[in-house]
Amino acid sequence: MIERLLGNRLALAGAFVLCALLGAALFAAIQALVPGMGARGQGEQAMRQWVLAHPEVLLESVERYNQKQSASADKAQAEAVAAAEKTLPAERPKLEAPYAGAWAGNPKGDVTLVAFMDYACGYCRASLPAIEELLKRDPNVKVVYREYPVLGPDSLVAARWALAAAEQDKFRAFHDALFATDGPSAANIEAAAQKAGLDMGRAKQVAQSRAVEGEIVTNHKFGQKLAMTGTPSWVVGGKLLYGMRDYAGLAAAVTEARKGK
CATH class of the missing domain: 1.10.287 (Helix Hairpins)
Structure with missing residues (x-):
């Protein structure tokens, strides 16, 4: 709109x-x-x-x-993307290192897919089945989730709680539960945290910690360097992708990344 x-x-x-x-x-x-x-x-x-x-x-x-x-x-x-891709070799080690448990798949996978997402983003939600199918079909892929709240205060609160969940090794449970709702309202965030089985007292403290704040700031700096204008955005090998992707699109990017090894 x-x-x-x-x-x-x-x-x-x-x-x-x-x-x-x-x-x-x-x-x-x-x-x-x-x-x-x-x-x-x-x-x-x-x-x-x-x-x-x-x-x-x-x-x-x-x-x-x-x-x-x-x-x-x-x-x-196109010029911004080309310039951003030139910076990827230096940034990839940091990009592909997840925050605590904010990852899925094979921890020693030969290709890492980095997904920048916002819990208020409908296109992110629409991309989740593609990620799930990729993980099921390709046992040698690792997915790293980077919290990239750009759609308002509720997105920021949700990102903080997701990182708090990652520190309790319950990131995916919280991530999936919140994306299954109609958006990151306070009630939905609390319900997702309860469903994921978080220690609520500990999660509240961690969500406001300097470590979580630093992670979100770092992700926004990545976004600026990598010409990201919204979510979802992806890094696969040495390539940048923007916008919603289906399984075929993600699988093709992974295949290309393997060829470049």
Whole structure:
């Protein structure tokens, strides 16, 4: 919804700019083509009549403007990703080292999939079956979960509790229980913690600890370095992936990572 609204606003802004430029160009052209027509009022009236007779010109101009803006954004993102991937060799040891028990799969797997997630992210929730299938089908994969709360205060609280659960070796139980709810509200976080069997007193203390705070800060720094603009985001071998992935997409990334070894 936000992206659609933003897109509409950009299109509208582009339309206003283009209309102004087109109007100035048409006025200048009409002045040049029509002898003796120097009065602005006459020129504006002629321009208005021409635009009314050719409205498709404005629509075409807005479409071209949007295409240029999109191409420019795509190019900037591609450059950012390429630059980020150059930093991966130095960052991978830290990226692939989980916080306490925030991992799944084979601890000695030959490929590590790093998943940056937010408990309020629907695309993260939609990616969970793909991760589960990958773990079932590939016994030589390790998945490291990195808490990346970017969708509000509730996400941050949930991330803190997830890391507290990781210190009790109950990360997956909490992770799955919370993602099975409709979002990281206070009630849902507490219910997930209870379902995971956490020592609640200990978890509350750990959730506010410097270690947990430092882990979340570190993950956000990773996100900045690796051109992450949202969740889920993934690191597989020397490659970065963004957005929801199905099993085929994750399996292909793992296969490519193995070929690069």
